[in-house]
Amino acid sequence: MAELTRDDVAHLAGLARIDLSDAELDRMVGELGVILESVAKVQKAPTDGVEPMSHPLPLTNVTRADVVVPSLGTQAVLAAAPAVEDDRFSVPRILTED
Amino acid sequence: MTEATIPFEEALAAYDPVLGLEVHVELNTATKMFCGCATTFGAEPNSQVCPTCLGLPGALPVVNEKGVESAIRIGLALNCEIAEWCRFARKNYFYPDMPKNFQTSQYDEPISFGGFLDVELDDGTVYRVEIERAHMEEDTGKSLHVGGATGRIHGADHSLVDYNRAGIPLIEIVTKPMLGTGERAPEIARAYVAALRDLVKALGVSDVKMEQGSMRCDVNLSLMPKGSTTLGTRSETKNVNSLRSVERAVRYEIGRHGAILSSGGKVVQETRHWHEDTGITTSGREKSDAEDYRYFPEPDLVPVAPSRETVEALRATLPENPAARLRRLQSTWGYSDLEMRDVVNAGLVETIEETVAAGATPAGARKWWSGEVARRANTDGQDVSSYAAGLGVTPAHVVELEGLVTAGRLNDSMARQVWEGVLDGEGTPTLVADARGLELVRDDGALEAAVDAVIAANPEVADKIREGKVQAAGALIGQVMKAMKGQADAAKARALILAKLGQS
Numbered sequence A: 001m002a003e004l005t006r007d008d009v010a011h012l013a014g015l016a017r018i019d020l021s022d023a024e025l026d027r028m029v030g031e032l033g034v035i036l037e038s039v040a041k042v043q044k045a046p047t048d049g050v051e052p053m054s055h056p057l058p059l060t061n062v063t064r065a066d067v068v069v070p071s072l073g074t075q076a077v078l079a080a081a082p083a084v085e086d087d088r089f090s091v092p093r094i095l096t097e098d
Numbered sequence B: 001m002t003e004a005t006i007p008f009e010e011a012l013a014a015y016d017p018v019l020g021l022e023v024h025v026e027l028n029t030a031t032k033m034f035c036g037c038a039t040t041f042g043a044e045p046n047s048q049v050c051p052t053c054l055g056l057p058g059a060l061p062v063v064n065e066k067g068v069e070s071a072i073r074i075g076l077a078l079n080c081e082i083a084e085w086c087r088f089a090r091k092n093y094f095y096p097d098m099p100k101n102f103q104t105s106q107y108d109e110p111i112s113f114g115g116f117l118d119v120e121l122d123d124g125t126v127y128r129v130e131i132e133r134a135h136m137e138e139d140t141g142k143s144l145h146v147g148g149a150t151g152r153i154h155g156a157d158h159s160l161v162d163y164n165r166a167g168i169p170l171i172e173i174v175t176k177p178m179l180g181t182g183e184r185a186p187e188i189a190r191a192y193v194a195a196l197r198d199l200v201k202a203l204g205v206s207d208v209k210m211e212q213g214s215m216r217c218d219v220n221l222s223l224m225p226k227g228s229t230t231l232g233t234r235s236e237t238k239n240v241n242s243l244r245s246v247e248r249a250v251r252y253e254i255g256r257h258g259a260i261l262s263s264g265g266k267v268v269q270e271t272r273h274w275h276e277d278t279g280i281t282t283s284g285r286e287k288s289d290a291e292d293y294r295y296f297p298e299p300d301l302v303p304v305a306p307s308r309e310t311v312e313a314l315r316a317t318l319p320e321n322p323a324a325r326l327r328r329l330q331s332t333w334g335y336s337d338l339e340m341r342d343v344v345n346a347g348l349v350e351t352i353e354e355t356v357a358a359g360a361t362p363a364g365a366r367k368w369w370s371g372e373v374a375r376r377a378n379t380d381g382q383d384v385s386s387y388a389a390g391l392g393v394t395p396a397h398v399v400e401l402e403g404l405v406t407a408g409r410l411n412d413s414m415a416r417q418v419w420e421g422v423l424d425g426e427g428t429p430t431l432v433a434d435a436r437g438l439e440l441v442r443d444d445g446a447l448e449a450a451v452d453a454v455i456a457a458n459p460e461v462a463d464k465i466r467e468g469k470v471q472a473a474g475a476l477i478g479q480v481m482k483a484m485k486g487q488a489d490a491a492k493a494r495a496l497i498l499a500k501l502g503q504s
């Protein structure tokens, strides 16, 4: 696995909308590097013939019927909003339409 | 702001267009894809929202069974393979229309893949559109931009978000690059979206109303120099939401790409916005890292693994292909191409089908539904079937009206008056005919007396008929009908005139 660079961490922090100071960036390069090294060890495990797993339980097709259940209710929904206007969540202006 | 374009023909003389279409279809399930919130269109803002679709911590999504079935049926109708096992994935991005900060979608394991749709163009040519995939995902909330002069994004202060739409099931249908379309690219793009709309509508899994956003289209376009086989850089024009706009957007982008390439420039790979009013696209100016969605398998949902029995059972529910169905109906009904096209454009196919099934002749069904009703519905800005349904006028009314004519009670002009009465809400055809006193005179004595009087009053015309000029009878029939105040059977009057003048 390629070495994690400071630019990689800055890019990921940007994507995750996490504001990191220069000092924090430096620290994260080291800490994330250790995590990646650990994962790299796991990746060396012999997994030939082992099915990949994305869920701890061997379940498929867990579905529900298409039947309406009551929603939270507008008041309860909007109570969690930082700002409200016209029964909608008011958010900073965003770039694209719709 | 407006970018340079070159004429369509000039661009096509030097370059071959390559199209790609991504169509989002909103399913008409009663509930959202991963929670039981209702999906009613036009509900009060944020009234159909719960912890799951709001992305609150600890909420657990569960897949809507009907959503999966609809996805499989769409895949099968598009001749796709259905995955034996597939998963949902998180598409991570921060945007206020998605409160979870990710959209639950599918990434490298779509439920359907590798299909095609044969699209018939106006001149009967068939173009096969290869389908890359059709996958399941969820819709986003709806944003309203306020504070700006026009309400559009530029100059908007802030945005207001309604999450009722967030989580409604979507199927995204992606074509493979469409090659060899040439100058027909705009037409083929439009015809494909129209054919897809008709197909999904026939499946009954979506309202597919482009004007309400239940079907949305993104147009990818690139040009490559004639003779080249290397794909050029594409632009992705978002939310092109009418058939006509699909055609116009393709045409515009061909001219724009052509201008850039022919002047030695480079097309930027970017998202573009379509402007319905001006017919142009503008750059979305999205950040370059916006495409870095860091997909990973959704840990809160288990895989979807439809059994082959389930898939075959769903295949058995597929309706007839809409294009094949129209061809079959036209031949059964004996309509000309023009008549059929009018009927299709007026949205009358289902109504005529029901009316014929109820016992009317195809000609009668077409005549009564496409005349006065169509005119009134059009004035009212409605389609004929919903207009007629609103009036309470049904196929049975047409059958009854036609029956009155066949039985000899009404002639054509009386039937038209009766139909107007029915449309005015005066009741069934029989009631209207009774109330308006419309009935052909069946007293043959009265008709015969009128015929005798008219022959006596027109000796010269009568002589001509005696000599064999049968077409001269028209003038006499007119006079007989006038004498009978229109309440006579014109065919009967004609037969009587000819008989009396030795021509039967």
Ligand SMILES: [Zn+2]
Binding pocket: B032, B035, B036, B037, B048, B049, B050, B051, B052, B053, B054, B167
């Ligand atoms: Zn919900």
